[in-house]
Amino acid sequence: MAKSTNVTWHELSLSKESRRIQNAHHSFAIWFTGLSGSGKSTIANELANSLYKNGISNYVLDGDNIRHGLNKDLGFSAEDRKENIRRIGEVAKLFIDSGQVVLTAFISPFREDRAIVRELLEEDEFIEVYVKCPIEECENRDPKGLYEKARQGIIKDFTGIDSPYEEPENPALVLETDRYSIEECAERLISYLTKRNFI
Template sequence: MTKATNITWHETAITKEERRVQNGHGSIVLWFTGLSGSGKSTIANAVSKELYRQGINEYVLDGDNVRHGLNRDLGFTEKDRNENIRRIGEVAKLFVDSGKIVTTAFISPFRADRKQVRKLFEEAEFIEVFIDCPLEECEKRDPKQLYAKARRGEIKDFTGIDSPYEAPVNAEITIHSERSSVEESVTTILDYLRLQKII
């Protein structure tokens, strides 16, 4: 890949802080991470819907959806997974700079990748939300039949089967989705945002 040269950062006429004042709320990324089938997309979209209902500027970046467009050139090797998360981190930062609350639903299995994304943001702008669900429960749910295919050898490098998932050590929010309903999970997350005076 050829790196861009002769480029200069151009400051925007309107700052992130000014956009936040106009919006009446903070701007952060809620970075949902967890195994396939843990409930990331379901909970992220439920949070998004409630924020929208409250008049808060928000947007959801979903793993599968992004791979239909921006990241359609990437596969599932470790190198491609790294690049997938790097790109999403940069896109999420643009949303935060625009004054929005962005929720991202990506397996993002490697701690190092999540740590690199965190470094893109100012302190307290990156909120890691660990959707903690046992592998056995995720396999039981298997909404896309991906675990079944991975067990049959039809999918290689599948997280939790033949590729590791490195759980967060100090996530800001942990949701045990096998014990908490979607509604309870949304309440937990929004309570955190209120406590941090983001909304």
């Protein structure tokens, strides 16, 4: 991949702080990570609705949706997964700079890749949420039929089957979707954000 040359950073007339003041709330990323079928996108969208009702500007970046556009040129090799997450980290940073809350729902299986995103953002801008669910339950749900295809060898390098998932070592929250409803998980997130004075 060719690198950009002869480029200079152009300072913007409006700062991140100014946009936060206009929006009347902090801007940050909630990084949902977990196995396919664990409930990342469902929780992210439930939370998005709750935030919207409370006047919090937000946007959901969903793994599958992003691969229909921005990252449609990427596959699922370790190298492509890394690039996928790097790009999302940069997009999340843009949303944060614009004063919004960004909810990212990506398997993002590798700790190193998630750490790279964390380093892109300021300390109070990255909230890692582990959407934890036993693989057996994820397979039972299998909303897209991906586990079945992976077991049949139709899909290669599938996380949890023939590609590893590295659990977060110190997430801000762990949401166990085999034990709690989507609504309960979203309520826990709202409580966490309120206590942190993020919303």
